[in-house]
C-alpha cells in the first residue's frame with residue numbers, strides 16, 4: 001500500500017527545473033509534503049496523479065507502475081487540486097450525484113445513499129440543496145474532498161487545501177482528512193508547518209525541487225532538540241544579533257523582535273533554551289540551504 005517514488009525529475013519548457021531527482025517512500029496514513037511556494041509540490045502532486053509526465057523517474061503504488069498504467073492508478077485515486085471549478089448554480093447533492101455516476105455508481109439507490117453519506121461526512125448535508133456559488137472557501141474545499149472520496153480512493157492527493165481558509169474552517173478540514181481510513185495513503189501538500197505538525201505521521205520537506213528531509217515529525221524534532229535558543233530583543237537591535245548568530249527565524253511580537261537561533265551549545269548573549277517546534281526545523285533547513293539568509297520578521 002506504499003507509494004514509492006524514485007528519481008523523479010521535471011524541467012518545464014521555460015527551463016524551470018521543478019523536480020530534481022525526487023525519491024520518497026510514502027506509507028498509508030497522512031503524509032505531509034511541506035515546502036515554500038514554488039518548491040515543486042504541485043508539480044509532484046500532478047505527476048503522482050498522472051496528470052503530467054516527468055522527464056525521468058518511476059512511481060509505484062501497490063503492484064502498479066503508475067506512469068506506465070495511468071488508467072489503473074486513476075481507478076484508485078482521489079485528487080483535490082489546488083484550484084478547481086464547480087458549477088456555481090448547481091447544489092452540492094447534484095454535483096456529487098454527477099461525480100458518483102462518473103465513478104461508476106450507476107444504481108440510483110446506491111448512489112443516493114453514497115451521496116448522503118458523503119454529505120454527512122463533510123458536514124454539508126444541511127446545505128446540500130444550496131447552490132455552491134454561495135459556499136464559503138472552506139465549504140467548497142469540503143465538497144472537493146467529498147468529490148475526491150466518491151470513488152473510495154486508496155490514494156488521496158490534496159494540494160494546498162488549507163490555503164486561504166480561516167482557522168475554524170482549516171481545523172474542520174484537517175479533522176476531516178484525519179478521519180479518512182488508515183489503509184488510505186493521503187498526501188497533503190502545504191506551506192503551513194502547523195498542518196503537518198498536527199496531523200501527519202510522516203512528512204517530507206521539499207525546496208527548489210529537492211527533498212531536503214523526510215521522516216516522522218517527532219523524530220525530526222529530536223534532531224534539533226537542545227539546539228534552538230530564543231531571545232526577545234528591541235527591534236532596533238535585531239540586525240546586530242543577526243550579524244552575531246545563526247538566526248533561523250525572526251518574528252515581531254508586541255513591538256519587539258523574537259529571535260530563534262540554531263546553536264549546538266548555549267550561545268550566551270542572553271539567549272535561553274526553547275523546546276524546538278517543527279517551524280524551527282523547517283526554517284533551519286531552508287536557511288542552511290539558502291546560505292544562512294532568513295526572511296526578516298517573517
Ligand code: ADP
Pocket residue numbers: 012013014016017018035036037038039040041042043044
Ligand atoms: P509549489 O506547488 O510548491 O508552489 P510548483 O510545482 O507549482 O510549486 O512550481 C514549481 C516551479 O515550477 C515554480 O518555479 C513554478 O513557477 C514552475 N512551474 C510550475 N508549473 C509550471 C508550468 N506549467 N510551466 C512552467 N513553469 C511551471
